[in-house]
Amino acid sequence: MKLAGLMTTSALALTMMTPQAFAEVTFGALFPFSGQLALLGEESARGLEIAVDEMNAAGGVQGEQIVLERGDAVDNNQAIGEARRLISLSGVKAIFGSYSSARSIAASQVAELAGIPFFELGAVADEVTSRDFKYLFRTNPTADHMGKLIVEMIVEKVAPGLGKAPGDLKIGIIHEDSSYGTSVAGHQERYGKEAGLNIVTTMPYPAATVDMSSMVLDLQSRGVDVVLQTSYQNDSVLFLQQASEAGYKPSAIIGGGGGYSMLPTAEAVGNDVIEGVLDADFTQYAVNTDFTPGLESFVETYRTKYGMEPRSGHSLNNYVGALAILKAIDAAEGLKPDQIVAAVSAIDIPQGQTAAGYGVQFGEGNQNQRASMMGMQWQDGTLVTVYPPEAAAAEMRFAQ
Known part of the structure; x- marks a missing residue:
């Protein structure tokens, strides 16, 4: 009996130490991290990273800590190849990107064919959301x-x-x-x-x-x-x-x-x-902050994390879009593609309730109908x- 009790105790201890106690979910971060567009690609990705940090500090999504797997969309062909790698080898549940419209158009087609959600946080070209894709959503304002x-x-x-x-x-x-x-x-x-x-x-x-x-x-x-x-x-x-x-x-x-x-x-x-x-x-930083609740907190977090001032509003707008998406995924029934799509489709954030000043609600083409520029x-x-x-x-x- 003592041996059995010891085995039970040991099994319990092993269970507590198994990966399930530290479960992780992986999302792709597909941006031009090198090449001609690297500066704004990196700046955009920083907004996503801050949103992930905020979610992880609050428990992650559905009890799982978020891990970002980077993909370098240095050009259109690389964006396609990296999207395939993130989906087939890294097993990401969704991809966030990508600043460049051309990269977004190329990579999101790969995600659509694979049935993996693709969340565009910064590209503005019309074609991004004019293709009637089921798994593509865009949070930012457009051309x-x-x-x-x-x-x-x-x-x-x-x-x-x-x-x-x-x-x-x-x-x-x-x-x-x-x-x-x-x-x-x-x-x-x-x-x-x-x-x-x-x-x-x-x-x-x-x-x-x-x-x-x-x-x-x-x-x-x-x-x-x-x-x-x-x-x-x-x-x-x-x-x-x-x-x-x-x-x-x-x-x-x-x-x-x-x-x-x-x-x-x-x-x-x-x-x-x-x-x-x-x-x-997109919304920048010298603005009437009564219009952009949470902007000052974002800037302070950015300074602490990166040791510098934000270099453009791309990081802010990527943060706002990513945070809205991640909160919706946290409230979803699961992490299957259609469960994520259902949860994101139901987002209803009124105007004036994000750090960018605009709200979030998806309409035709899964475009955020409440996005705006300044x-x-x-x-x-x-x-x-x-x-x-x-x-x-x-x-x-x-x-x-």
Whole structure:
């Protein structure tokens, strides 16, 4: 009997030490961690990491600690290969990504065919959610939001601030030629035409271009008053530098996210060049925090974890989207794909209840119908929210 009792006690001790007491669930984190888009890819992934830390501190999802398996989507082919690896070899329950629209479009098709949920937290191109996929959800605002907001800013703020009627301004659109830039430019043209804007040129270019001087000269020769650029970091820096070197000073430059939202871009071109430049993008940090509950806590957590200030709002918006998804998965009936999809489909977070200011509810194409963007301006070395008025931390400035 003593031996049996000893065996029972030992078995109990072994049971308490088995992996079930420290159960883990693995999700994929598919971002461009290397290559041309690495800076914003890494910044986006940091938002996901902070959301995972928060969930794990509260018990994980369904009692299991979350483990992130990274996949490096350095280009479209690599995004496809890494998605396959995460699904077939790592056995992830879902994939989170991916900042780049082109990478997202490629990798999410792999996930859809495998029946694995794919949660896009940062890519804006129309095609991401226009394919009627069952397992793909996007939490962030889109190219449509960006194009519409930029036109609204021109009509309601920029034109009056310059003392002109909107239709009297000459608008020039330049954009990198992937799904991201092409989608945003298309919406700028459509909403601009509806608003009666005078768009005198639209010029695409490869994001990897090393010379934009001819484009600068073309804009200058046309007398373009307002330049709209949708770009990543390197091409944002290149255009701003070469426009400055050519002495081209349009009345307004409005960036479409990407490089225009990043502190490293401002540092690369200098305050004299970036001052007054406008931007439409995800929620950033100099904002009316009554509009963004939880933002200040996120920033403090970011500083503690990474030992630096957030480099753009991509980390914040990835955090908001990931946290909403992970909380829904925690409340799901299980971790099978259809159980996850059912739980995520039922998310209903009202406007004004996330650190990004917008809510979360999925509609047509599994797109977050409550997502929205804001207008910012570089003022005294800081990217400050200036639009819409209820979220603004400062008034829009115009050169005298």
